[in-house]
Amino acid sequence: MESRLFVALLLLCLAAESCYGGVLFSSLPRTLEITASPQQGQVLRAGEDRITVSWGFNQSVQASDESYKRVKVSLCYAPVSQVDRGWRKTVDNLSKDKTCQFTIVERAYDASVRNHIYEWMIEKDVPEATYFVRVYAYNSAGEEVAFGQTTDVKKKSDLFEIRGISGRHLSLEIASVCFSAFSVASLFGFFLIEKSKAKGFSKN
Amino acid sequence: MDVESAAVESQAPKFALPVDSEHKATEFRLFSVAAPHMRAFHLSWISFFCCFVSSFAAPPLLPIIRDNLNLTATDIGNAGIASVTGAVFARLAMGTACDLFGPRLASASLILLTAPAVYFTSIASSSISFLLVRFFTGFSLATFVSTQFWMSSMFSAPVVGTANGVSGGWGNLGGGATQLIMPLVFALIVNIGAVEFTAWRIAFFIPALFQMLSAFAVLTLGQDLPDGNFKKLQKSGDKEKDKFSKVFYHGITNYRGWILALTYGYCFGVELTIDNIIAEYFYDRFNLKLHTAGIIAASSGLANLFARPGGGIISDAVAKRFGMRGRLWALWLVQTLGGLFCILLGRVDSLSASIVVLIVFSVFVQTACGLTFGVVPFVSRRSLGVISGMTGGGGNVGAVLTQLIFFKGSKYSKETGITLMGIMIICCTLPIMLIYFPQWGGMFCGPSQNISSEEDYYLSEWNSQEREKGLHQGSLKFAENCRAERGKVKGFNSDEAQSTNIE
Numbered sequence: 203m204e205s206r207l208f209v210a211l212l213l214l215c216l217a218a219e220s221c222y223g224g225v226l227f228s229s230l231p232r233t234l235e236i237t238a239s240p241q242q243g244q245v246l247r248a249g250e251d252r253i254t255v256s257w258g259f260n261q262s263v264q265a266s267d268e269s270y271k272r273v274k275v276s277l278c279y280a281p282v283s284q285v286d287r288g289w290r291k292t293v294d295n296l297s298k299d300k301t302c303q304f305t306i307v308e309r310a311y312d313a314s315v316r317n318h319i320y321e322w323m324i325e326k327d328v329p330e331a332t333y334f335v336r337v338y339a340y341n342s343a344g345e346e347v348a349f350g351q352t353t354d355v356k357k358k359s360d361l362f363e364i365r366g367i368s369g370r371h372l373s374l375e376i377a378s379v380c381f382s383a384f385s386v387a388s389l390f391g392f393f394l395i396e397k398s399k400a401k402g403f404s405k406n
Numbered sequence: 407m408d409v410e411s412a413a414v415e416s417q418a419p420k421f422a423l424p425v426d427s428e429h430k431a432t433e434f435r436l437f438s439v440a441a442p443h444m445r446a447f448h449l450s451w452i453s454f455f456c457c458f459v460s461s462f463a464a465p466p467l468l469p470i471i472r473d474n475l476n477l478t479a480t481d482i483g484n485a486g487i488a489s490v491t492g493a494v495f496a497r498l499a500m501g502t503a504c505d506l507f508g509p510r511l512a513s514a515s516l517i518l519l520t521a522p523a524v525y526f527t528s529i530a531s532s533s534i535s536f537l538l539v540r541f542f543t544g545f546s547l548a549t550f551v552s553t554q555f556w557m558s559s560m561f562s563a564p565v566v567g568t569a570n571g572v573s574g575g576w577g578n579l580g581g582g583a584t585q586l587i588m589p590l591v592f593a594l595i596v597n598i599g600a601v602e603f604t605a606w607r608i609a610f611f612i613p614a615l616f617q618m619l620s621a622f623a624v625l626t627l628g629q630d631l632p633d634g635n636f637k638k639l640q641k642s643g644d645k646e647k648d649k650f651s652k653v654f655y656h657g658i659t660n661y662r663g664w665i666l667a668l669t670y671g672y673c674f675g676v677e678l679t680i681d682n683i684i685a686e687y688f689y690d691r692f693n694l695k696l697h698t699a700g701i702i703a704a705s706s707g708l709a710n711l712f713a714r715p716g717g718g719i720i721s722d723a724v725a726k727r728f729g730m731r732g733r734l735w736a737l738w739l740v741q742t743l744g745g746l747f748c749i750l751l752g753r754v755d756s757l758s759a760s761i762v763v764l765i766v767f768s769v770f771v772q773t774a775c776g777l778t779f780g781v782v783p784f785v786s787r788r789s790l791g792v793i794s795g796m797t798g799g800g801g802n803v804g805a806v807l808t809q810l811i812f813f814k815g816s817k818y819s820k821e822t823g824i825t826l827m828g829i830m831i832i833c834c835t836l837p838i839m840l841i842y843f844p845q846w847g848g849m850f851c852g853p854s855q856n857i858s859s860e861e862d863y864y865l866s867e868w869n870s871q872e873r874e875k876g877l878h879q880g881s882l883k884f885a886e887n888c889r890a891e892r893g894k895v896k897g898f899n900s901d902e903a904q905s906t907n908i909e
Contacts, residue, residue: 327473370607374608379525384618386518
C-alpha cells in the first residue's frame with residue numbers, strides 16, 4: 203500500500219515536471235567543452251567587437267552524445283550583473299531561468315565534428331553587463347540534456363564585460379534641447395502677447 | 407428698469423448653455439465644444455490626459471530602459487516614487503496659482519515648463535538622470551488641480567461634480583492609455599529600422615510634443631472664467647486681484663481641506679500606487695508575459711473612462727435628494743468598499759479572480775476620487791484653488807507613503823502589501839465622519855441649530871474691510887447658487903431658491 207503510494211507520488215512528480223516543462227539545471231551533466239575569445243576581465247563593445255566561440259563534446263567524460271540533436275550557444279549574465287535585478291534571475295528550473303538571454307548561435311548537433319567554431323558580432327541590443335558563455339545540448343524533444351560553460355561552477359572566473367551602446371545620437375540631443383528651448387520661449391512669448399493685449403484693453 | 411437691465415444684458419455675453427448668476431453653466435453637455443464652458447472642459451481634460459501620458463510613459467518601456475541605463479530594481483523603485491513626489495508640492499502651488507492668476511495661465515505655464523523634462527528623457531544616460539527626468543515630469547500632474555479649479559469656475563453646483571469627475575477621470579485615463587501607446591510607438595520606430603536603445607528615446611518625443619501642443623491650445627482657445635480671462639477682468643475691475651497670503655491662509659486653516667487631503671491620498675494615491683506596481687505584481691505572481699501584464703495594468707487605469715465620471719455624477723445625483731450630507735455618505739461608503747476589495751485583491755490566488763477583483767477595486771477607488779471632488783468645490787470659495795491643491799497634493803502624498811511603507815524592498819510580499827494597503831484605506835477614510843458644514847450638516851449631524859446660512863459660511867472668509875470694498879461679491883453669488891446642497895428636506899423647496907437662468 204505504502205509502496206504503491208510512493209510510486210504514485212513519484213509518477214506524479216515526474217508528470218508534474220514534464221507538465222511544467224522544467225528541466226532542472228542541476229540535473230544536467232557538463233559534457234560539453236566551450237571556450238570563448240574574450241580574456242578574463244576584457245571589455246568588449248556592443249555593435250563593434252566580435253566573440254569567437256568554439257565548442258565540442260568532451261571525449262574524456264563517461265557519457266554518450268547520441269541523444270544530442272540541437273545545440274545552442276548563449277551569452278549569459280554573471281552573478282554581479284544579476285544583483286538587484288529580478289528580471290535576470292537564475293532559477294534551477296530552466297523554463298523559468300533568465301540567466302541566458304542572448305543567443306549567439308543555434309544549430310543542429312554534428313557529432314562528427316570535434317570542434318565547432320563560430321564568430322559572432324555582439325548585437326546592439328546587448329546591455330552593459332558582465333557575462334560568460336554557455337552552451338546547451340537539446341534532445342529531439344527540445345529538452346536540455348547537457349551543458350558546458352566558459353566559467354567555473356561558481357561563475358567567478360573567466361568573466362568578461364560588454365559595454366552597451368548608449369542609444370543616444372547627436373541629432374537627438376540637438377532636437378531635445380531645441381524643442382525644450384522652444385517650449386519655454388513660447389511660454390514667455392504668450393505672456394508678452396497677453397500683457398500687450400491687456401494694456402490695449404485698459405487703454406480703451 | 408427694463409432699459410437698464412437690457413443695457414446690462416447687452417454687456418453680458420450670450421452663452422450656448424443655460425447659466426446661473428455667476429454665468430456658470432447649469433448643464434453639462436458632453437458633445438458640445440461651445441465656448442467658454444464646454445470648450446474649457448475639453449481643453450482641460452485633454453491637456454491633463456497628455457500630462458498623465460508623459461508622467462507614466464516610462465513604466466511600459468522599462469524592460470528596454472533598464473538594460474540601456476543599467477538600472478537596478480532599487481533605481482526603478484526610486485524613480486517610481488520620484489515620479490509622484492514632485493506633484494505633492496506642485497499641486498499645492500498650482501492651487502494657489504489658480505486663485506491668483508487663473509487656471510489657463512497656471513496650467514499652460516506648468517505644462518510648457520515641464521515639457522523639457524519629457525524631451526530630456528530622450529537623452530537620459532544614467533540612473534540619476536532617469537530619476538531626475540521622472541521627478542520633473544511628474545510635476546505636470548499638478549494640472550489636475552487646474553482642471554478641477556477650471557471646472558469649478560465654469561460649472562454650477564448641480565453639475566460641478568459631474569464636470570470635475572469626467573475631466574479628472576478622462577485625464578487619469580492617460581495613465582492607462584500610455585501603457586498601450588508607448589509600446590506601440592516603440593514597436594513602430596523599431597520597425598522603421600532604429601536600434602532598440604535608440605527607439606525608446608525617439609518614442610518619448612511623442613508624449614512631449616502632444617503635451618506642448620495641448621498647452622498651446624489651452625492658451626489660444628481657453629478662458630479662465632465664463633466672463634473672460636483673469637487679467638482682463640482684473641483690469642476692467644470685474645474681478646478683484648486677491649492677495650496670496652490671504653488666499654493661502656484661508657485655505658490651510660480650513661480643517662475640511664486637510665481631511666479631504668488625507669482621504670484622497672487613499673483613493674487617488676492608491677490608484678497611482680497601483681499604476682506603478684500592478685504590472686510587475688501580475689508578471690511575477692502569475693508568470694505572465696510583460697505584454698500581458700501591461701494590458702492588465704492598462705485595464706485598471708482605463709476604468710477611469712467611466713468610474714471617476716460616475717463618481718461625480720453619483721455625487722450630484724445624491725446631492726439632489728440629500729444635499730451635502732448625501733455627498734459625504736456616498737464618498738465614505740464607496741471608498742470603504744474600495745478598501746475591502748483591496749484586501750480581497752491581496753488574498754485571491756487565481757489569475758482570473760485577481761483580474762476581476764482588480765477591476766472591481768479600481769472602479770470603486772476611482773469612483774471615490776470622483777466623489778471627493780464633488781465635495782471639494784464647496785469647502786471654500788475664496789481659496790478654492792488652495793483646497794483643490796491640498797486635496798490633490800494629499801493624493802500624491804498617499805501614493806508616496808504607500809509605496810514607501812508597503813512596496814519598497816522585500817519587507818512585505820506584494821500580495822501582503824496590497825492587503826495592508828486595503829486596511830489602511832479603510833482606516834484613513836473614517837475621518838470623513840468628522841467633516842461638518844454648519845449650513846448643511848455632516849454625516850451624523852444635521853445643520854447647525856443657530857440659523858446658519860451659506861452666506862455666513864462663505865462670507866466668513868472675508869473680513870469687514872474687504873467686505874466694505876466689495877471683494878466678497880463672488881462668494882455671495884456662489885452662496886446663493888449652492889442652496890441646493892441642503893437637499894430636499896421638509897419645509898424647504900430647493901427649486902424656489904435656485905437662481906433664474908440668464909439667457
